[in-house]
Amino acid sequence: MHDSSSPTWPLLDDDTRCPCLSGETYGSCCGPFHRGAAAPTAVRLMRSRYSAFVTGDAPYLLRTWHPTTRPGSLELDPGIRWFRLEILGSTGGGLLDTVGTVEFSARYRADGSAAEQHENSRFVRHDGAWVYVDAI
Template sequence: MLTGCPCGSGHGYDECCGALHGGAAAATAELLMRSRFSAFAVGDAEYLRRTWHPTTRPRRLDPDPGVRWTRLEVLATEGGGLFDRTGVVEFRAHYRENGRADALRERSTFVRENGAWTYVGPERAADGA
């Protein structure tokens, strides 16, 4: 059983991301992003699929058991608040793979539809690259 939440909020897992994994709705895009990081950390592939926008959701999602997600840094947010329909969260997700530390940096886009935030994907560059 986890005590501290993997998302780094400083709260316990059960009252933080565990509540979202159990069915509570994320109030902001940042909270959804944090809960998705925690889902990767605890191996909750069903939550990841459920919170992925249907237009970009992969058919299969098999988290790599050799990757251990260790720490999350939220670098910036744009929109994604209580009254927004869209949001962007820039983050750095630290992990260990085959004993080596590394990090993934991404600017993720989110959309809220029917009151629920979903992850759309990495923000695209203006030139489409």
Template structure:
């Protein structure tokens, strides 16, 4: 039986559409990364799985995929924010053989009845075969 994905909010069933909107089911896409079954093979897949961790409230996954040099000691997610869409706008490097990568994205959310958007150009690093989120580029 597959390992459960730890969440504060209900995780999708494996056959449901993945929250990252990759076009794949949750079981085919981000579930295996969040469950610790396999690391994300590319920077963009790590970005997608981290977005899904925000959707499901999985702070442990977010911390575990954060580069040690920039990772906070803890992470408190706001339970009143509901993430509903991720758009990947640009990818530079970040493939299975690269050591670094950049993913530009826009993530959309609702908070207190208002809609919001977070745009970011994120830097990623791959060490020992694992991609990690480093930080946002200004």
């Protein structure tokens, strides 16, 4: 968990609309995962990782990255503004699964121009929790 007394990224109010655009508030969607709860499905982990990019929560991204593919450090570009996530599809990744994929499109602005990241992410359960492995 992060030390809330000295946050290194912008914290969102629990009543704010969740950045992952699930339609829920941050406090009932991605917030609990950022504070240490385990995401129950690969899609929920994907959404919470996107929200971590929005808020600049690099420690959460590293914590939810599989140890075999996780970089030693992660610096997020503060000039990138993520503004839309669309889940395009998924396979597996449910409550009883151990592997899954989530295809998504994430839109962002950088240097005044809009761009898109399209990815099919692979997730596995590691020590009982969903983690991001890589893009396939």
